[in-house]
Amino acid sequence: MTPKIRPERSEAERLRTFARRSLNRRGPLTENQEQALRAALSDMHVERAGTELIAEGRQLRDPFLLADGWAVRQRLLSDGRRQIFSFVLPGDVFGFSARPDALAFYSSFALTHVTVAPMPCLPPTLQQACALAEFAWDMLSLEESAMASQVVRLGRQSAYERLIHLLLEFYYRLEAVGLTQDTSFAMPFTQEVLSDALGLSVVHTNRTLQQLRREHLIETSGMTVRLRDLQLLAEISDFRMMQSLTLQQD
Amino acid sequence: MTPKIRPERSEAERLRTFARRSLNRRGPLTENQEQALRAALSDMHVERAGTELIAEGRQLRDPFLLADGWAVRQRLLSDGRRQIFSFVLPGDVFGFSARPDALAFYSSFALTHVTVAPMPCLPPTLQQACALAEFAWDMLSLEESAMASQVVRLGRQSAYERLIHLLLEFYYRLEAVGLTQDTSFAMPFTQEVLSDALGLSVVHTNRTLQQLRREHLIETSGMTVRLRDLQLLAEISDFRMMQSLTLQQD
DNA sequence: CGAGTGTTTGATAATGTTCAAGAAGCGTGG
DNA sequence: CCACGCTTCTTGAACATTATCAAACACTCG
Numbered sequence: 001m002t003p004k005i006r007p008e009r010s011e012a013e014r015l016r017t018f019a020r021r022s023l024n025r026r027g028p029l030t031e032n033q034e035q036a037l038r039a040a041l042s043d044m045h046v047e048r049a050g051t052e053l054i055a056e057g058r059q060l061r062d063p064f065l066l067a068d069g070w071a072v073r074q075r076l077l078s079d080g081r082r083q084i085f086s087f088v089l090p091g092d093v094f095g096f097s098a099r100p101d102a103l104a105f106y107s108s109f110a111l112t113h114v115t116v117a118p119m120p121c122l123p124p125t126l127q128q129a130c131a132l133a134e135f136a137w138d139m140l141s142l143e144e145s146a147m148a149s150q151v152v153r154l155g156r157q158s159a160y161e162r163l164i165h166l167l168l169e170f171y172y173r174l175e176a177v178g179l180t181q182d183t184s185f186a187m188p189f190t191q192e193v194l195s196d197a198l199g200l201s202v203v204h205t206n207r208t209l210q211q212l213r214r215e216h217l218i219e220t221s222g223m224t225v226r227l228r229d230l231q232l233l234a235e236i237s238d239f240r241m242m243q244s245l246t247l248q249q250d
Numbered sequence: 251m252t253p254k255i256r257p258e259r260s261e262a263e264r265l266r267t268f269a270r271r272s273l274n275r276r277g278p279l280t281e282n283q284e285q286a287l288r289a290a291l292s293d294m295h296v297e298r299a300g301t302e303l304i305a306e307g308r309q310l311r312d313p314f315l316l317a318d319g320w321a322v323r324q325r326l327l328s329d330g331r332r333q334i335f336s337f338v339l340p341g342d343v344f345g346f347s348a349r350p351d352a353l354a355f356y357s358s359f360a361l362t363h364v365t366v367a368p369m370p371c372l373p374p375t376l377q378q379a380c381a382l383a384e385f386a387w388d389m390l391s392l393e394e395s396a397m398a399s400q401v402v403r404l405g406r407q408s409a410y411e412r413l414i415h416l417l418l419e420f421y422y423r424l425e426a427v428g429l430t431q432d433t434s435f436a437m438p439f440t441q442e443v444l445s446d447a448l449g450l451s452v453v454h455t456n457r458t459l460q461q462l463r464r465e466h467l468i469e470t471s472g473m474t475v476r477l478r479d480l481q482l483l484a485e486i487s488d489f490r491m492m493q494s495l496t497l498q499q500d
Numbered sequence: 501c502g503a504g505t506g507t508t509t510g511a512t513a514a515t516g517t518t519c520a521a522g523a524a525g526c527g528t529g530g
Numbered sequence: 531c532c533a534c535g536c537t538t539c540t541t542g543a544a545c546a547t548t549a550t551c552a553a554a555c556a557c558t559c560g
Contacts, residue, residue: 029418073531075398075402077402077406077488079490079523080486081406083401083402083405083406084405085398085423098348098349099348099387099390099391100379100387102391105394105395105398106398109382127375127377137349137350140349140351140455141352142421144355145395147353147397147398147401148325148356148397150334150398150401150405151333151397151401151404152325152327152333153304154354154401154405154449155334155400155446155447155448155449156327156331156333156449158515159515162390162508190537190538191538192538196405198405199404199405199406200516200517200518201516201518202514202538202539203516203517203518203519203540203541204517206538206540206541207537207540207541210540211449238327238328238329240480241536249526256535268506375546408547408548409547439504440506440507441507442506448523450548450549451548451549452506452507452549453507453508453509453548453549453550454547454548456507456508456509456547457508468546480507
């Protein structure tokens with residue numbers, strides 16, 4: 001067991017604040033929860049891009065908060081193809097389930113350097129009515145809802161629509177945790193990742209991105225994207241706001 | 251409110267027996283549960299093909315047992331395209347969620363005449379450790395696992411692989427509730443349904459089916475299918491047994 | 501028998517993949 | 531600071547897969 005890498009001190013402070021705000025989305029925590037949360041957040045550590053955070057088939061025991069970076073839920077086929085199911089964004093909690101003795105149907109995989117904190121403080125049975133439990137349910141709800149979107153994209157949308165739809169999902173989820181600037185946000189990974197999420201070849205993803213740029217629907221510079229007309233993009237891709245996000249905005 | 255159509259008497263008896271066996275998959279029920287179950291099963295009613303059993307967005311309150319017939323979970327896009335997420339097979343319970351105040355992310359829709367029975371007897375919080383609760387968790391687990399399979403099929407498999415993979419899913423799920431004969435089973439719906447599940451055009455689904463027949467991988471007659479080499483089919487489509495099914499076989 | 505629905509067929513078009521190679525970007529070490 | 535190697539992005543051309551359209555055929559049910 002190699003010693004865990006810790007985030008740099010000032011960075012850690014920023015992330016703790018971010019994490020605390022994120023977990024508060026459903027309302028203030030109790031004194032006990034605050035204390036447990038502080039303990040958990042003091043145990044943040046960094047994993048490198050490419051790390052498998054949770055292996056497929058493993059018992060889903062301890063939840064983690066993703067304080068920083070991007071991760072995905074994915075599965076590898078026997079011939080090396082990869083399918084990404086959904087994305088884990090900063091502020092999300094992953095690696096748990098309401099089911100007792102649940103096994104992971106897919107592995108969780110770090111796309112970038114990630115900072116994660118174990119969250120043993122999440123209400124284990126999820127049955128108590130408290131802000132933290134509601135937050136946990138929101139996470140599960142989001143996961144389910146994102147999965148449904150993913151199926152519709154893959155099954156019934158063109159490459160063009162799929163890409164737009166996914167970008168909108170990113171935008172609104174990041175916006176909910178304050179990680180957008182105006183209508184732009186960072187997408188810190190390669191086009192291959194997009195491809196494996198959208199069920200496309202890298203080449204075609206690239207060409208579709210170019211088309212969106214040509215049509216002035218998006219702008220990119222480096223790894224940040226700007227969406228130029230949310231309304232129009234939503235119409236093109238038949239995008240519906242995810243319920244668990246609208247809930248969070250009350 | 252039109253009066254509910256009841257199944258015919260002798261048919262009803264058969265279905266009750268089937269339903270009881272299905273709910274027993276995780277072990278015998280308590281006396282109380284048996285009694286509640288009897289009450290529920292006496293309230294079976296029939297819905298016609300094409301009925302929306304649960305509308306998208308509705309509160310997921312009361313679980314139903316599908317005693318007979320086939321249903322799907324689906325969503326309609328604004329332009330009329332349809333995506334089927336997953337199938338509800340006889341013996342399955344649908345229309346519930348572990349989440350408090352959960353909303354349906356998709357509508358449940360009867361593919362055939364269906365016989366359904368309300369299941370208010372399902373442990374509401376799902377937290378008690380009993381055979382019935384375990385059964386309920388198995389249902390949720392199956393739904394999740396089927397959803398993951400669906401994403402992989404749509405995202406990373408060819409039409410040919412997708413179709414085989416779905417047929418295998420049907421086979422093993424039906425086999426678990428005793429609705430197969432040898433390696434054949436009834437698939438009582440049109441190719442359009444398959445297409446909307448697999449994200450293909452009807453024409454292409456048809457041609458792919460023909461190919462499977464030509465290659466002697468399947469046989470069809472009327473609406474029943476026979477899989478001719480489970481092993482080979484599983485290899486071609488990278489099929490993995492769904493965990494919630496293997497559990498049921500203990 | 502006739503209407504309606506589902507299946508099959510052929511022709512053609514659109515969408516997306518593969519392969520191969522060049523350009524651009526980026527971190528590393530000299 | 532540059533040179534190098536590596537990865538990612540981009541491009542073109544050929545090809546494969548899947549969709550669309552239109553029509554014929556088959557089956558079922560009244």
